Amino acid sequence: MSTPEQAEADRAPGAHQSGRARLRSYVVGLCLASLLTAASFAAASSNLVWAPSIPVLLAVLAIAQMGVHLVFFLHVSSAPDSTNTVLALAFGIFVVGLVVFGSMIIMANLTHDMMPMDKLLQMQR
């Protein structure tokens, strides 16, 4: 996956560069995260955005903010020394997607197939 020249020792998740670069990363992260949070709360209660699109907008803002937290607070990067961290993260996201969307699809399908409540009550009589 990585050539011998690129191969370096593994880096601990959340470990760092120098102190000053880290501080800058935390400050930038805080600014971006505050901005995205403010945008989420503003979008949820605003009339400026077409109402049916608000859930999609909120989802996009939330995913963006999670990305900001991962990069600026947890220092997840695409550098070769954090390959293990990123691979584990990718698998975690995959399982989370399976659990959440799988459950929602299955439950929606079951609800769709269920007999309407009034009919069910009629049959029980």
Added chain:
Amino acid sequence: MIDSIDGMLLETGADALPLTERGPASPRVVASFGFWLFLLSDIIIFAALFAAYAVLSKHTDGGPSGTQLFDTRHVLIETACLLASSFTCGVMMIALDRRSLLGTYCWAILTALLGGTFLWLEVSEFGDLVHGGTGPTRSAFLSSFFTLVGTHGLHVTLGIVWLLVMMIQVFTLGFRPMVLTRMLCFSLFWHALDIVWIGVFSIVYLGAG
């Protein structure tokens, strides 16, 4: 101390030894990678609770829905507290790596206070809900709400206890590699809780689900 050993290995090792002959990684790397895996599995637990909430959020059984119950301004303050505490936790880690005792304690106390404020706001919200007859037994929606948000609150409580224990360890054991590794794990935990909270406020309180 471990850091400098790491650095030496990096400089000399990268040229001299191929990856397969370098032996196991340092305890700091191994411990924090293991903790990273734990955090991912913890997030999968939250994913299951999120899925339950998404399925049950419309099943209010004639009771109040989320938009009628939740106070957005209250949640905004909670979010601000948790985000700020994530930041102070990061600065605390920088102070820790500089071996600054005063800096570490100041930022740790700030982190714990912000986390405590978040928790207090959440508990008061829960208290209001239960007092108003909308406790977890009222409807499937409220059961899943209390489970999801309560589990997150429980994690924050454990995080604060962990931080206080670590402050005692810094005092009694000093800046040993073992203590530094534990602190690194704590900071990962604290940042991960903030990431989960992004999902909570977007889906539960702002209603993206």
